[in-house]
Amino acid sequence: xxxxxxxxxxxxxxxxxxxxxxxxxxxxxxxxxIWGDLAGVSALIGGGIGALGNLVQLxxxxxxxxxxxxxxxxxxxxxxxxxxxxxxxxxxxxxxxRGLRIAPAELFCAYAATFVVYWLALxxxxxxxxxxxxx
Numbered sequence: 311x312x313x314x315x316x317x318x319x320x321x322x323x324x325x326x327x328x329x330x331x332x333x334x335x336x337x338x339x340x341x342x343x344i345w346g347d348l349a350g351v352s353a354l355i356g357g358g359i360g361a362l363g364n365l366v367q368l369x370x371x372x373x374x375x376x377x378x379x380x381x382x383x384x385x386x387x388x389x390x391x392x393x394x395x396x397x398x399x400x401x402x403x404x405x406x407x408r409g410l411r412i413a414p415a416e417l418f419c420a421y422a423a424t425f426v427v428y429w430l431a432l433x434x435x436x437x438x439x440x441x442x443x444x445x
Contacts, residue, residue: 316374323368326431330361330424337420341413349416356417359402360424367395 334357342350371391375383406412 316372320368320372320374322431322435323364323372326428327361327364327368329431330357330364330427333423333427334358334361334420337416337423341416341420345413345416348411349413352413352416353420355406355410355412356420357424359399359406360421362402363395363399364424364428366398367391370394 334354337357338350338354341353368391371388371394373387375387406417
């Protein structure tokens with residue numbers, strides 16, 4: 311992938327994370343309005359963990375490489391980003407579940423909603439890509 315394609319992928323990843331954050335805020339507001347403070351804060355934390363993990367992956371896994379760099383460096387960076395994402399996500403959940411009073415359903419539903427945003431973005435990209443390739 312050239313530097314222009316890399317820049318486009320990084321920009322798309324930032325858009326996905328922004329959409330995850332926006333959905334998290336919306337879900338937290340809805341939970342707060344319907345079920346109260348604990349539900350709202352729990353949804354905010356759950357979605358925040360999902361978006362934070364993706365931000366960590368983007369920050370460490372999609373750093374620009376110097377021109378002419380070995381492609382294995384890019385692959386190593388992607389693996390490092392995924393590993394850090396998993397580590398941050400697990401540590402965040404351990405910290406939250408061991409140290410905070412939360413509403414588990416709202417926490418995990420908002421976390422899962424960040425995946426839905428990602429999947430929808432992939433589907434949209436897949437559909438728009440297939441339209442461009444069609445004769």
